[in-house]
Amino acid sequence: MTRPFFRPGLLLLCGLLAAGPALAQGGATVPPPGSGSSPGPNPGAESAGAAETVLILSETAELGRAPDEVRATLRAEARSASAAAVQAQVNTLMEKALAQSRTVAGVRATTGGYWTSRNEENRNWTASQALNLRGGDAPALLELAGALQGQGLAMSQLGWQLSRAQQTAARQEAGRRAIEALRQRAEAVAAQLGLRVAGIRNLRLDAPDSPVPRPMAMAMAARGQGAPAPVTAPEDVIVSSTAVAEFILRP
Numbered sequence: 001m002t003r004p005f006f007r008p009g010l011l012l013l014c015g016l017l018a019a020g021p022a023l024a025q026g027g028a029t030v031p032p033p034g035s036g037s038s039p040g041p042n043p044g045a046e047s048a049g050a051a052e053t054v055l056i057l058s059e060t061a062e063l064g065r066a067p068d069e070v071r072a073t074l075r076a077e078a079r080s081a082s083a084a085a086v087q088a089q090v091n092t093l094m095e096k097a098l099a100q101s102r103t104v105a106g107v108r109a110t111t112g113g114y115w116t117s118r119n120e121e122n123r124n125w126t127a128s129q130a131l132n133l134r135g136g137d138a139p140a141l142l143e144l145a146g147a148l149q150g151q152g153l154a155m156s157q158l159g160w161q162l163s164r165a166q167q168t169a170a171r172q173e174a175g176r177r178a179i180e181a182l183r184q185r186a187e188a189v190a191a192q193l194g195l196r197v198a199g200i201r202n203l204r205l206d207a208p209d210s211p212v213p214r215p216m217a218m219a220m221a222a223r224g225q226g227a228p229a230p231v232t233a234p235e236d237v238i239v240s241s242t243a244v245a246e247f248i249l250r251p
Contacts, residue, residue, distance in 0.1 A: 053195060053249040057185055060243075061177035064236035065170045067160035072133040072145045072230075073112065074153040079126050086127035087116060094129050097148050104144050106137035130156070136163065138232075146229030160234040167239070174241035175205050186247045193249065201246040 076097065078089035094111065101109035112130025119126065131153065135141045149155060162170065190197050 051251055052198075053193070054201065055186060055189060055247040055249055056244070057182055057189070057247065058242060058244040059178050059181040059185060060240055061174045061181060062238055062240040063170060063174050063177070064238055065162055065166060067162055067234050067237050068166055069134060069136050069161050069163045070138045070141045070232070071157070071159055071161055072141060072155065073157040074131045074133070074145065074148055075128050075156050076131065076153050077126065077128040079124055081124055083116060083118070083125045083127075086125045090114075090127040090129050093152055094131065097131050097151065097153060100147070101131070101133060101144060104135075104140050107133055107135035107141050107144060109133055142229045142232065146227050149230070150227030155230060158230055158232055160232065160237070162237050162239070170237075170239040171241060174239050175243070178241045178243035179203075179205070182243045182245055186245070190247075190249050195249040195251055198248045198250040201248055203243065203245040206242045206244075 074097070076090045076093035078086040078093075080086045080089070098109055098111065101107060110132045112132050114127075114129040116125060116127045118124070131148070133141055133145060145155065145158070186197050
């Protein structure tokens with residue numbers, strides 16, 4: 001009886017031929033050894049496809065504060081055919097007014113701009129210098145302003161304002177209110193869309209300066225001693241702050 005005879009090389013070739021069609025039909029690729037890659041789900045696919053909405057909102061908060069400081073500007077002016085004469089007159093008036101102002105407690109006195117000009121039509125010279133008064137004691141400042149008017153100075157501006165400390169406090173409070181209103185509005189919009197506030201991307205807080213004191217009409221200088229003091233009635237100063245933010249909304 002004769003036994004069948006098979007060579008090992010023929011067995012390996014037959015096995016490859018048998019497996020070839022199956023590999024071709026499946027289309028699978030086998031990574032080379034040592035590549036370290038393996039088939040499986042992409043870890044970043046879920047986060048990349050997550051829904052995210054950017055919401056941009058702005059809110060402005062305003063509040064009124066009673067002014068605690070009075071500010072007045074008076075001018076010493078002189079007109080003459082001589083430049084030296086008008087400047088000497090203004091210098092004398094300003095020196096006396098500044099010295100008197102510095103004796104009043106609670107009033108800060110500073111000098112403003114100084115200018116001299118010539119009118120070509122009548123060839124006369126005009127000189128002027130400003131005196132700025134500021135303080136929290138309104139009766140004392142107004143009494144001083146009236147006395148200076150009686151000495152020949154002209155009132156050019158009179159009004160109320162917030163002191164630096166009060167202005168800073170009002171700005172901080174207005175900013176806090178603006179941010180709180182912004183947060184509440186963002187949460188309301190997110191709830192309306194069926195989403196939640198996940199965070200804030202950008203936030204800008206802008207606090208504009210409070211309005212300057214309203215200027216009064218130019219007053220003519222009251223001649224003679226014992227001139228009545230000017231009268232002023234304060235009103236609240238409005239301080240505002242605007243907040244703008246980008247909110248991230250997610251399911």
